[in-house]
Amino acid sequence: MNRAENIDRLANETFDLCIIGGGASGAGCALDAALRGLKVALIEKTDFAAETSSRSTKLVHGGVRYLEQAFKKLDFAQLRQVRHGLEERRLVLQNAPHLARPLGLLTPVFSWWEGFYISIGLKLYDWISGLRRQGGNEQAKLPSSRWLTRQEALKIMPGLSPNIHSAVLYYDGLLDDSRYCLALIQSADEAGAVVANHLEVVGFQKNAHGKLVAATATNQVQSGQSFEIKAKQFLNCTGPYADPIRMMANPRLSPRIRPSKGVHLVLPADILNSEKAMLIPKTRDGRMVFAIPFEDSLLLGTTDEPYSDLEKEPILEGSEVDFLLETLQPFVARKIDKTQIRAGFGGIRPLLQSTNPQITKFPNRQTRSLLRDHEVERDPFSGLISLLGGKWTTYRIMASDAVDSVYDDLNISATCQTGNHRLVGAEGFTPDLWKKLRVEFGFDEDICQHLASKYGGRARIPAALAAGQPELSDRILPNFPFLKAEIVYAVRAEMALSIRDFLARRIRLEFIDWDAAKLATPVVAKWMGNELAWSAKEQAVQTSAYVTLLDSFMERSKRT
Ligand SMILES: Cc1cc2nc3c(=O)[nH]c(=O)nc-3n(C[C@H](O)[C@H](O)[C@H](O)COP(=O)(O)OP(=O)(O)OC[C@H]3O[C@@H](n4cnc5c(N)ncnc54)[C@H](O)[C@@H]3O)c2cc1C
Structure with a gap:
């Protein structure tokens, strides 16, 4: 998960598959394709799981509501959806038991x-x-x-x-949705995928037949430079943002989301x-x-x-x-x-959005009655493959369908390997891991429980970082179990590049307590700044921008 090295590889190598979007769908596809043996690139505009995949209800479910609909409307497609969801529920829990329960x-x-x-x-x-x-x-x-x-x-x-x-x-x-996504990204990285966040696709290059041959990506941090990523296939996994990418590849396509x-x-x-x-x-x-x-x-x-x-x-x-x-x-x-x-x-x-004309005829129809399943679309002109729709629970089956389509296009075959593939952190995790950490490192009980549940079998790495440097073994805030060592670990091993990457998606504090996130901001800015060589001015700019954002959330939630 070394971003600088990865960006260098993205700019200079040619890939079998370039995945656009680092949410549940893109991360799932990257792991699936890398395990099958493809040379994979994955690029994410902001941070892994920054959009829908960190903002879910966090349920791993077959959908009790779909079941009711299935029987009320005798709709067997909904029933099939419930069955798939329930099968996948078991695998989501099995493959990362530290992050899903x-x-x-x-x-x-x-x-x-x-x-x-x-x-x-x-x-x-x-x-x-x-x-x-x-x-x-x-x-x-x-x-x-x-x-x-x-x-x-x-x-x-x-x-x-x-x-x-x-x-x-x-x-x-x-499930802890953003950390589950990160575990998928880390697992894809360990299977050989080249991943980078804060890298936005802003255009495509095509050959003489109109087929995509490269994506133009802009680095959203530091340099702001653009470069081209060359690949044989491009897979659009941008969730709610899928239509702009589809139309960037082929302006004649009509919206599907x-x-x-x-x-x-x-x-x-x-x-x-x-x-x-x-x-x-x-x-x-x-x-x-x-x-x-x-x-x-x-x-x-x-x-x-x-x-x-x-x-x-x-x-x-x-x-x-x-x-x-x-x-x-x-x-x-x-x-x-x-x-x-x-x-x-x-x-x-x-x-x-269904292609069913009944639905397009009623633009004001309630969104809850639209089809919620997923679809893999291949644009015959540009060759772009898009993975559309779906839900967190079924990310693995969605990825398997999308990567099957990539293989069809490449005219080769390999079977999906993700069914029983344990994600990063699952190895070495047991429900009593926190007790072992307590004996080994002597941290308080709540800290050990937090480390075990967020990092699973890898918890010893941030724990050892804290144990080896006394000032990193302090809590970020007195009433929360987060350690300063986790800020450093998130930068070095989890590609965190901004205060929000850390507070929202690595330790989830922004999602549970805005006041606490504000209080933690200067501490995070200081340690992150040290790691990322931010100047004093940069630290101040990052801190103030994030605090202003949190203030705006508070203000909007109170508006009548
Ligand atoms: C309120 C809510 C509750 C939900 N609850 C549940 C639930 O309990 N259980 C469940 O199973 N599902 C749930 N879901 C559904 C689930 O969260 C989504 O289906 C899933 O997270 C979608 O993942 P994704 O990867 O397709 O999209 P996203 O997570 O949105 O990822 C797409 C990514 O593409 C990136 N991107 C966009 N444009 C570009 C570009 N130009 N270049 C590079 N990257 C780009 C974005 O930054 C984003 O990170 C819920 C959804 C919502 C909104």
């Missing part, structure tokens, strides 16, 4: 009938997931669903409203006071909302609204805060209000 979700109901209806649906969900067929490690196995009495539910989740009738408990997976904004807000975890999550089965606009325990906080989301200005970051707005709090309030005992919000974030779903 089983999660119990409680669905509170207010009547016997509602409980009966939901528990039948969730039994069916259990059945489709084929519990008995689940091989792999113990961590990847999920318990069956259960209908709980009110007393049982309140015991598991003391923050629940006592007005509920009962609750149904079922299981899915929870219908971007949809979804936001989450972050509340203190003691509102539910449980390690389980809550599923609210129906909001006033007929959707599901989740309250998910994540990093000692509670994520509440999401929304689903059409989004058009892709140049602008999707930000949590005050009106969205009101909607989500109103939705949660009847399900919890405590009064909740805006003053309890710690952070929030928005993401853009790369929903795939």
Whole structure:
């Protein structure tokens, strides 16, 4: 993961495959293609997982909602989607157990009938997931669903409203999305892919037949220089931004992505006071909302609204805060209000617009009813292959389909190897790793648990860095388990280049606590600046730009 060396290779070598976009789709494709033996380049405009892939609800799921739709509409394609999601759920948990784990979700109901209806649906969900067929490690196995009495539910989740009738408990997976993406990138790098972040594709070069032969990339940091990356094939994995790349390759293509904004807000975890999550089965606009325990906080989301200005970051707005709090309030005992919000974030779903004329005829149709599956498109004129749509849970199967298409085009064959490929950090990880770290390094319990859950079997590297240099063994902030050594490690081993790369996507602090992220900024700027040779002026500019950004998030979430 040496960016300078990689940029040199990107500029001077020719690749079999150049992947554009370093989110779940691109990272999954890079690992798949590199393991099959292709010479792969991957370039990402900002940071790995900077867009949708760090802004998800973090569920690894088959989609209980799709199951309901499948039966209500007798739609077997939706049923197939659920089955694929459930098969992939097992592999996501199995291949990086430090970053993904089983999660119990409680669905509170207010009547016997509602409980009966939901528990039948969730039994069916259990059945489709084929519990008995689940091989792999113990961590990847999920318990069956259960209908709980009110007393049982309140015991598991003391923050629940006592007005509920009962609750149904079922299981899915929870992943740290941006770190999972980073583990895919690191695994691709170790399999031979040449990866670089903060490198934007701004154009293509074509041969006399109009076929793509090179991508022009601009370095977004330091020099701002542009250069060409030569490859036999180009794979567009830019998620919600796929259409601009498709049209850059061939202006005659018509749009396929219908971007949809979804936001989450972050509340203190003691509102539910449980390690389980809550599923609210129906909001006033007929959707599901989740309250998910994540990093000692509670994520509440999401929304689903059409989004058009892709140049602008999707930000949590005050009106969205009101909607989500109103939705949660009847399900919890405590009064909740805006003053309890710690952070929030928005993401853009790369929903795939069907070519079905019925859908294009109704441009205002609700985005939630659009097709959510993925598609691999090949433009016969430019040769660009685009991986469109999909969800985090199915990234591996999406990547496999896309890389199969690349192989078809190259007229060679090789089978997908990712099914049982353990990601970086999975080797050497056991649930009691943190205890071993405590014995070896003597750090506090919360620090050891944090290091084990973020770096898995590689946790000894940042731990040893801290142990070897006393000032790096300090916490970045007194009430959080993050060490200064992690800043240095993130620059040296994880290609972090900005304060936001570190606070948002390496340790997730921006996603759970804006005030804390502001307090951490000068410390991060100092240590990152040392590593990246920032001048005092550069440090000040980076610090002020990031703090201004956080202030704008806070201000927008409070607007009425
Ligand atoms: C609110 C919300 C909640 C969700 N919850 C879940 C969930 O719980 N479970 C689940 O399975 N899925 C969930 N999803 C879906 C899932 O997050 C996405 O399907 C997935 O992250 C998309 O990944 P991607 O790589 O295709 O896109 P992205 O993550 O957006 O990656 C595309 C990348 O391409 C880069 N890029 C763009 N243009 C260029 C360029 N010119 N040059 C180089 N790079 C470029 C971007 O910077 C970006 O990093 C959710 C999505 C949203 C929005």
